[in-house]
Amino acid sequence: MKLRTRLAVTLGLATVSVLVLLGWAQSRFQARVRVDALVEAAVHRMESGGRERCEADPQGWPGDHPRRSGLRKHTRRHPLGERQVFAYDSSLESLNPKSPPFPKELAQQLEAGNRVARTRSFDRRRAEIAIRMPWNEGPCAVVLLRAKGPPPLFSGAVLIPAFWISIMVIIIALLAAGPIVRRVRQLTEAVGKIDRGLDQPIHVDGSDEIADLGRAFEQSRKTIQTQLESLREREAALRNYIANTTHDVMLPLSVLQGHLVSLQQRLEAGDTLDAKAMVPSIEESQYLGSLLHNLNAAARLEAGAGLGHRDPIDLSRLVERVVDRHRPIAKRKQVALELALPEDPIQFEGDLTLLEQAFSNVVQNAVRYNHAGGHIAVILDGDDEAWSLRIVDDGPGIAESDRARVLAPSFRGGDARTRHPHGMGLGLHIASDVAKRHGIALALSETEGGGLTVSFAHPDQTGRDT
Amino acid sequence: MPNRILLVEDDVALGQQVVETLSQAGFDPHWLRDGDSAREVDPDGYRLIILDLMLPGTYGMDLLKRYRLKSEVPVLILSARDDTSDKIRGLKLGADDYVTKPFFPEELLARIQACLRRPNLVETRNLAVGAIQIDLERREARTPTGALSLTPVEFEILALLARRKGAAVTRDAIVDAVLDPANEGSRRTLDVHISRLRSKLGDAAAQLETVWGIGYRLADTS
Numbered sequence: 001m002k003l004r005t006r007l008a009v010t011l012g013l014a015t016v017s018v019l020v021l022l023g024w025a026q027s028r029f030q031a032r033v034r035v036d037a038l039v040e041a042a043v044h045r046m047e048s049g050g051r052e053r054c055e056a057d058p059q060g061w062p063g064d065h066p067r068r069s070g071l072r073k074h075t076r077r078h079p080l081g082e083r084q085v086f087a088y089d090s091s092l093e094s095l096n097p098k099s100p101p102f103p104k105e106l107a108q109q110l111e112a113g114n115r116v117a118r119t120r121s122f123d124r125r126r127a128e129i130a131i132r133m134p135w136n137e138g139p140c141a142v143v144l145l146r147a148k149g150p151p152p153l154f155s156g157a158v159l160i161p162a163f164w165i166s167i168m169v170i171i172i173a174l175l176a177a178g179p180i181v182r183r184v185r186q187l188t189e190a191v192g193k194i195d196r197g198l199d200q201p202i203h204v205d206g207s208d209e210i211a212d213l214g215r216a217f218e219q220s221r222k223t224i225q226t227q228l229e230s231l232r233e234r235e236a237a238l239r240n241y242i243a244n245t246t247h248d249v250m251l252p253l254s255v256l257q258g259h260l261v262s263l264q265q266r267l268e269a270g271d272t273l274d275a276k277a278m279v280p281s282i283e284e285s286q287y288l289g290s291l292l293h294n295l296n297a298a299a300r301l302e303a304g305a306g307l308g309h310r311d312p313i314d315l316s317r318l319v320e321r322v323v324d325r326h327r328p329i330a331k332r333k334q335v336a337l338e339l340a341l342p343e344d345p346i347q348f349e350g351d352l353t354l355l356e357q358a359f360s361n362v363v364q365n366a367v368r369y370n371h372a373g374g375h376i377a378v379i380l381d382g383d384d385e386a387w388s389l390r391i392v393d394d395g396p397g398i399a400e401s402d403r404a405r406v407l408a409p410s411f412r413g414g415d416a417r418t419r420h421p422h423g424m425g426l427g428l429h430i431a432s433d434v435a436k437r438h439g440i441a442l443a444l445s446e447t448e449g450g451g452l453t454v455s456f457a458h459p460d461q462t463g464r465d466t
Numbered sequence: 467m468p469n470r471i472l473l474v475e476d477d478v479a480l481g482q483q484v485v486e487t488l489s490q491a492g493f494d495p496h497w498l499r500d501g502d503s504a505r506e507v508d509p510d511g512y513r514l515i516i517l518d519l520m521l522p523g524t525y526g527m528d529l530l531k532r533y534r535l536k537s538e539v540p541v542l543i544l545s546a547r548d549d550t551s552d553k554i555r556g557l558k559l560g561a562d563d564y565v566t567k568p569f570f571p572e573e574l575l576a577r578i579q580a581c582l583r584r585p586n587l588v589e590t591r592n593l594a595v596g597a598i599q600i601d602l603e604r605r606e607a608r609t610p611t612g613a614l615s616l617t618p619v620e621f622e623i624l625a626l627l628a629r630r631k632g633a634a635v636t637r638d639a640i641v642d643a644v645l646d647p648a649n650e651g652s653r654r655t656l657d658v659h660i661s662r663l664r665s666k667l668g669d670a671a672a673q674l675e676t677v678w679g680i681g682y683r684l685a686d687t688s
Contacts, residue, residue: 289567289568292548293548309554324576331572338680339633343630352550353550353553375678377634394678
């Protein structure tokens with residue numbers, strides 16, 4: 001059911017109910033008032049000549065003419081209708097043979113001491129009233145009035161006006177509901193625009209509740225739009241991550257496969273292989289693992305502006321772990337990888353995984369691009385307040401002109417993803433980003449005698465002295 | 467018990483590899499493949515426990531909690547997930563260290579050795595590093611060939627390196643700890659002291675290694 005119809009029907013039903021209730025109350029009240037008036041009139045008439053006429057001819061009173069009885073016949077419609085009058089003595093016996101036996105119900109009421117007694121009937125089609133006269137003696141001590149009752153409550157007299165009034169109320173309600181319905185339709189249309197896209201604003205003019213509802217919808221739309229955009233971004237980042245991961249993993253995997261196939265062919269050809277022949281394959285497999293860790297770190301760094309975790313970290317143990325991770329490859333490559341830790345462990349608050357990955361990337365690069373007989377020294381020094389981590393190598397180094405570029409904060413660019421941009425890959429970009437987010441200064445410099453020195457220093461004093 | 471190591475790892479290939487590595491390194495590995503059976507073991511029956519987190523049955527983290535309730539045995543987590551919260555939670559629950567997969571067997575052994583080394587806080591009166599014996603109280607050092615006649619600075623350098631046997635110590639750390647910066651405290655002076663110390667060590671001089679880019683180390687050849 002439409003809102004307008006529902007409103008009209010509701011108001012109509014309410015009106016009918018109220019009118020019927022009022023009609024019933026009015027009917028009861030009027031009947032009571034009329035009965036009282038009739039009683040007073042009867043007493044008055046009997047006192048002003050009616051008694052004498054009755055007592056003079058008790059067998060014939062009141063006769064056929066109500067007028068002679070002293071009780072004027074009403075010509076207009078009365079709630080009690082046309083009346084009949086009968087006289088009785090104090091023992092409720094009538095000398096007029098036409099008089100009906102005195103009703104028992106009324107007799108009981110009079111005997112109970114009431115001056116006026118009346119019958120109670122639900123349909124009110126017949127009403128009887130007995131009045132004990134003030135003199136209470138002689139043949140006309142009690143007068144019985146008998147009349148047709150008022151119209152019943154649910155008669156046309158009550159219901160028809162109620163019906164018409166209700167119809168009017170319904171029509172008025174239908175007309176009055178128009179503006180509200182229009183407002184609701186306006187809101188519906190505004191909300192319906194969302195089907196064409198969440199960027200369609202929901203706007204409803206005005207300052208009423210419908211406008212408030214419209215504003216609430218608009219707020220919800222904005223929230224949903226923001227969340228949806230965030231989800232889309234994440235989805236795009238995930239797709240990008242998967243695509244990049246697939247690409248980046250395929251490359252070293254191909255190289256690894258190439259190494260293994262080459263080894264197999266050499267074995268098939270009867271070549272004798274020494275242990276060194278396996279080193280490139282082992283190195284490539286480590287690169288693969290590291291690459292996946294880096295891609296994971298890159299995805300985390302791209303997804304969130306801040307750090308997800310900041311926990312107290314034993315930096316000494318972390319650096320030790322990083323060096324232990326790269327020792328096997330360094331050993332196979334005949335690169336000396338040495339570690340120096342302070343006597344007391346250094347505590348630092350940060351993201352364990354990202355920091356480990358950042359340091360690991362630098363050490364890995366130092367191992368990867370060093371030569372047989374080369375050296376790498378990893379030196380952690382300082383205390384909880386100020387510390388530095390230096391990764392010193394005597395490898396090929398990075399030209400001064402390229403150093404700033406490999407530390408560029410963004411690793412979204414295609415160059416950063418390539419396998420060996422400036423000989424370093426994704427790792428240094430991640431190291432740079434992680435350092436920045438931890439308030440750690442990262443600097444590249446040339447090792448004395450040749451090579452690269454990468455320094456992490458906390459706190460970051462860069463720019464403070466200038 | 468001395469070399470008994472419990473490995474809780476569900477992956478058969480990795481488990482076999484680790485068992486082989488541990489055996490070759492002289493350990494006695496006991497391998498369990500699910501969390502439920504690992505619940506029943508007495509952790510104190512092992513020198514070290516290697517625990518994978520993603521296990522069928524009882525989760526690795528729950529095992530760690532269970533072990534820590536009744537034992538201080540070193541626990542090394544094998545983590546396949548590159549997730550900080552897992553590592554941090556593991557460390558907070560009492561794990562001594564973790565190794566992220568994939569790993570080289572040597573890396574695992576190095577971490578095991580690191581776990582078994584700790585804690586190394588007991589200050590002893592006598593230090594023995596390979597052929598070199600040091601009595602800290604008497605301030606005497608000797609090699610199999612006899613007592614060494616060392617200057618106070620040389621003794622302090624030797625003692626410092628011996629206290630951290632096998633670890634590389636930076637030149638700066640030695641200079642700061644042993645030399646008086648106002649007088650002879652410089653890197654070059656240190657090199658002179660080291661050179662003299664080596665000549666006094668005789669056959670044991672090879673233990674006093676120069677570590678490229680760092681400084682010196684007293685290697686434990688025992």
